[in-house]
Amino acid sequence: MKRPAKLIMLASALVVGTVLAQSALPKLEVKKTYKVGFAQTESNNPWRLAETKSMQDEAKKLGYQLVYTDAGGSTAKQVADVRSMIAQKVDAIFLPPREDKPLAPVVAEARKAGIPVILIDRNIDPALSKAGTDYVTFLGSDFIDQGKRVGEWLAKNANGKSKIIELEGTTGASPANDRKKGFDDAIKAAGGFTILASQTGDFSRDKGRQVAETLLQAHPDADIIYAHNDEMAIGAVSALQAAGKTPGKDVMVLSIDGGKEAVQMVVDGKINYVVESNPRFGPIAFKTLQDYAAGKKFPNKVVLTDRDYSPETAADGLSGAY
The missing domain is CATH 3.40.50.2300 (Response regulator)
Incomplete structure (x- = not known):
């Protein structure tokens, strides 16, 4: 209930x-x-x-x-x-x-x-x-724990995918700093993962899309995108579709926030996992x-x-x- x-x-x-x-x-x-x-x-x-x-x-x-x-x-x-x-x-x-x-x-x-x-x-x-x-x-919220939970879920569900693009939040913001630390520490502890590129998308959907497009062009072998919030994750979904890739399958998409639009994308299989930030x-x-x-x-x-x-x-x- x-x-x-x-x-x-x-x-x-x-x-x-x-x-x-x-x-x-x-x-x-x-x-x-x-x-x-x-x-x-x-x-x-x-x-x-x-x-x-x-x-x-x-x-x-x-x-x-x-x-x-x-x-x-x-x-x-x-x-x-x-x-x-x-x-x-x-x-x-x-x-x-x-x-x-x-x-x-x-x-x-x-x-x-x-x-x-x-x-x-x-x-x-x-x-x-x-x-x-x-x-x-x-x-x-415990932002470090949020990032850690994403990294730990990925370690258990990657199914062989290992090359990561990380879309960071606003530079200097505590959620961006901590969500990066939690995630980076978790995948380092798990082993077998490589962060190909990490760049700020300023917690913005459109900037997240633009950065994802640029980084996907530079790293076409990337098969995981971790976004520090839903807005950038949704932008990354658009970037993947524009690149002819299937989000959630060809490239896993992981996020933090738990907005209804992003959760619906988990239901639809376009985003793989979201940790809430109420x-x-x-x-x-x-x-x-x-x-x-x-x-x-x-x-x-x-x-x-x-x-x-x-x-x-x-x-x-x-x-x-x-």
Whole structure:
């Protein structure tokens, strides 16, 4: 039986690491309503749209004012958006950092202004910004584990295929860094695989298609494409078809995110395997804000458990995909 998204998210949150003292963080008064900032990175793909809707729906349900901005894929604009929220004196800020280094200074600015920040879905370089000191906690998936799961599934199901093209996410983004590390480590441990080329497709469908076309021309013997997200995987499917190859058969396609379109492609045999990265952050994000105001302490990470979609499970899981 399919459970409501809120129940899925809250039930699958795992506390990771030592609970932090958080004495350096701004206090948050317990109130009936809050004015909260949400600085989205961009809105050019289904995952981001689903995340935004979840945040907006939960804010509306609770009667909170959500100050929403869209950086349009610009790290500089996201920094400016957060500074605008600080100037508006919001009670708290939810931030998915587009890149893991440039957003650290503005998180510190929010703290100095007395505004607690909760990171969601993407993290900040821990050498530059600390949970419990600069921000409350990070809510999100274990990106390294996601990549590792893809690599381990491939090792068991490659059926002799071994030459890989890797389509990386946005350079400097924590999901791209970690999904690469998890996957690369897993296939190295398995042995017998070669990464012929690895290049950023910026988490974009069209750029993923363009990069896949170029790399397939340079490496016509490639028989596996691993994309760091669904959008690039779907672009790679188009590139394979344009090259006269059958995606899912001539060349295996592997992905992370779990959007409905990609899961349908698993059902159809065009994509071989997808690990979910659930975008429905609204319930757990606002519950974390309420708990923080109530004095609850958090670890440096609250990790969400993600399902996966294989040829054996995709049809049954399709209705639950975003």
